[in-house]
Amino acid sequence: MKRSPDTPLPGPKERRRLREAASLTQAQLAGRLGVREETMRAWESGRKAPRGRKREAYAKLLASLKQQDGDPLKGPLQAEQAAPVTVRLGAGAHDAGTRRGTVSPEPAGFTQAPPTPPGAADRPYLTAAQAFDALYAFCAPALVRQTYLLTGRRELARESVERAFQLAWDRWPEVARDPEPSGWVRAAAHEWALSPWHRFRPRYRKPEPPPANESDRILLDTVLRLPPPQRRTLLLYDGVGLDLPETAAETEASTPAAAHRLMHARAAVAARLPELSDPGLLHERLAEVASAERLRAAKPDEVRAGSERRARFWTRSAIAFTVALIGTTALTLHTAPTHYEPPVPSGEKVRGVPPRVAPGPLSEKERKLRAKLRKELLHGPERLAPRAE
Template sequence: MTPRSAAPLPPPSERRRLREACSLTQAQVAARVGVSRATVHAWEHGRTSPRGHRRESYAQLLDSLAKETAAQEATGEPEVTKRQQQPRPVSPEGPYADPAPPTPEPWRERRPLTPAQAFDALYAFCAPALARQTYLLTGRRELARESVERAFQLAWQRWPEVARDRDPAGWVRAAAYDFALSPWHRFRPRYRHPEPPPADASDRVLLDVLLELPPPQRRTLLLYDGVGLDLPETAAESEASTPATARRLLHARAAIADRLPPLSDPAELHHRLAELASAERLRAAKPAVVRDSSECRARFWTRAAIAFTVALIGTTALTLRTAPTQYEPPVPPGQTVLGVPPKVAPGPLSAEEQKLRAKLRSELQHGPERLAPQPQ
């Protein structure tokens, strides 16, 4: 028997283009093929290549996407396919899966989005899952919501930079993680006392184990086993080398396996992290509120900078106005004139001065002796 030839696949860049042309996320493609989102990500970047029946399934899916894209380009209008009519499949990524963006109407596709509309779309796409992720990092619900809002406020202030970024969701996620893991929160009065733990006993144990990990290990574990990033992307987002990231991941898994042996399997750990994050109902603010808060914060700091500059200019002008125009030497120390010592401030007597005082007290003064009555 001759071995069956492998199914042909397009280049990695073409795989990603076909998926994006049909408005599919990596999580949805992974659910169809039966793999994880990180595996699809690696296929689209050319790091790995599918084999066996997964290669055939992936090749058939790409072929159908290519035909659908060709049909759309021929007609000039997007077709309402069965994929859009059927309900969205449940992804194995749990709460970390990227929701499928809504299919725009034909007249909206030809009209570019305004910056506010693009920001609102990114916020609706990332904020719910990001709030659950930051809750696993900190164990605090209010801090998780505040971290997500601060990250998106910073993204709105730097929107031209974020809009041109290759991965805007990763940019916002890194900003939210940095704010959530800041050590300065321990000095804030509202975060000095712990919040109520989860209701389920197993969730409480898992959250306690996570919070006992050092922050770098906790962040690496969440990015790799929670979000589903591969090791180089996890290292880049956590600003560490790949070997250091691998060591952090191994130490974090070992610490969790010591306390919770059933979670030694990475797949089971991913499932439990998804369940723990989904148990908390964290509601994010409206995107318009976040944009308004970002603009108010920017105006406040701009006015504060202007006020500080004006105060500095006024202080400098006052100093120049009141400063002396010529050099004035300091008052020299006193000198002895004709044996008379200079006047000094009162203070403790030296040894010579104490000796002189005793001598003056022991000797009589010059002149006649005083008459003193004597008893008869």
């Protein structure tokens, strides 16, 4: 029986989203279907559409990936928060694969807002916790790998991503209304990972074991030798797949400055690894190095709990500081004098007192008097005899 060529397929960007959610590269997915990688790239970019049996097999494979990924809109939604919050899942690197035609690394964020399933308009909105969990489940695994390329430290990468999502949950109304929440979290994670204060922490003073593969180790060492601004620009443009204006905006630089950083970073990498002078090959190698490490992110409920614990801690600290300040002020008011006491005046100089005589050499008159007294001094009993005058 001939298979129908009109088998429905998701949109091109939804196809890529499902593949990236399963942590598969275009080459791996093409191998499962028995097609070339260029064909898979054309299917995901929308330039071509599969036909016949390839279309049927592709549709079944995407359906299985969708079941593994799990759709947060399926099933009844129970309110977990007092007020539901809607979130727009903005685009992250939606033009990465089509701009250069290379394999994208693990997704930095949502590639596109997922298509609305039939009947979704009649369902309740996602609660804040459900929307946050959906954002975390899609972004966190890829963001940990990206941050590892940025820092070369596995534990710091996990900590940076967790800290960024804790900050996002703490400011969730702001993040939920952001046009691209994945970019908001990515920027927070990269800034935390590149903070210079980590060098003073004892746990990060010693280097971590490098990758086992020698080629991966050389590439990672080359990337880590770049200055942090160039390293971040290279990762966002050639790793994540952002275009130049988006890269400049996320790194808080002008577009010409971001272009100069990118050129200097590519030149430094090509000077040590000439085979990676092609941006497409560099893009694929960065994806391979990031995927080689088994980096696990924490569960979303643990991240939310950590954010709430941190918020409670700082709230209690602020309350304790305020109470201490009020107590100190009250004690000061209680012990302070209630009336004005003039200060004791300083002593005044007394005049008319003769100067104090200090021992010193005798004058000529005093020496004559001393000689006379010594000469007329009587010795023995005679000295006691009175003299009649």
